[in-house]
Amino acid sequence: MKPSEKWPEMLLVWFSDHKRDLPWREAKPRNPYHVWISEIMLQQTRTEAVKPYFHSWMEKFPTIHDLAMASEAEVLHQWQGLGYYSRARNIHKAAREMEEKYGAELPHDKEEIRALPGIGGYTAGAILSMAYGQKEGAIDGNVLRVYARLYDVEEDILKSKGKKIISSLVEKTIPERAGDFNEALMDLGSDVCIPKSPRCGHCPLSAECLAFEKGLQERLPLRTKKKPQLVCEAACGIIMKEGKVLLHKRPSKGMLASMWEFPMVLSESVETSRAGLEALLQGKAEELVWKYKHTFTHRIWLMKAYTLKDGVVPEGGYRWFTPEEYKEIPLAGPHARLAAFAEKLLREEGDF
Ligand code: SF4
The missing domain is CATH 1.10.340.30 (Hypothetical protein; domain 2)
Known part of the structure; x- marks a missing residue:
């Protein structure tokens, strides 16, 4: 047996x-x-x-x-x-x-x-x-x-x-x-x-x-199908000022708690997320400069980052950071990639 x-x-x-x-x-x-x-x-x-x-x-x-x-x-x-x-x-x-x-x-x-x-x-x-x-x-x-x-x-x-x-x-x-x-x-x-x-x-x-x-080795183990992942458009704003970018600290509870991110608005479409970002920062999302798909266990963020020339710093948890400074803080998941990209952008703009 x-x-x-x-x-x-x-x-x-x-x-x-x-x-x-x-x-x-x-x-x-x-x-x-x-x-x-x-x-x-x-x-x-x-x-x-x-x-x-x-x-x-x-x-x-x-x-x-x-x-x-x-x-x-x-x-x-x-x-x-x-x-x-x-x-x-x-x-x-x-x-x-x-x-x-x-x-x-x-x-x-x-x-x-x-x-x-x-x-x-x-x-x-x-x-x-x-x-x-x-x-x-x-x-x-x-x-x-x-x-x-x-x-x-x-x-x-x-x-x-x-x-x-x-x-x-x-x-x-x-x-x-x-x-x-x-x-x-x-x-x-x-x-x-x-x-x-x-x-x-x-x-x-x-x-x-x-x-x-x-001959069952390819069929086992059995698993029932997982629920489909929730897909969100994530519009992110890169605002630069004197060699710094604006970041936001996430709430102390929930997903990626207390970590820092670029200003971001999640929504179901590219248009509504971009409009939400413009409303949040009261500025125009000028150019789409970066795209990335990030997969979490139960959700997917289709991230798109836009540069904004002007804008207003929203209330609550926003601060300016140089690349040197933001390398020392915890960045929320895919925002670490965006931060690396933003550093290049700051250098190119001669703003750093
Ligand atoms: S234990 Fe895994 S690898 Fe080994 S014979 Fe069985 S199915 Fe194949």
């Missing part, structure tokens, strides 16, 4: 030869702070993209104590470009809580770890198994996919029934070397048992895998 109880061991043997070299795996024994930060960065972000962020993060905040002492603006600035900024805010809050309650260390207790902001079951399992040697599973998208294929689970793995089935399979199969096992699953899921066209010919588990036996 497939898969046999030998497969976890087979996976560990494969892992000893195929383990990826990753910066957060370098410390021996494993550093719980490194495991935590890397796992949060890796949520929604590719491994290659995370590497430079991880290095510069550890240079800036080498310990949980250093992180707890930093300001929120410093933390957000360090995170800039990784997106999903609530992750950075939660990391910061969690570091402060650890500083206060646990001597600036990650606790060893599952409930205590899970009570920290932004740490869910997966991250807690990763820290406890990899850094503290506890027999805990760490179930992320890779693990759900590998198990769904290995055991031919024909339930939607993003729904609670599918997740429950897989979590009970993980509990039954997890070996003593849980940390290595969890990492081996991650490596298998990211290099071999990949979402599209899994590389079954290179898989150490192909002889054990039900999906491979039945």
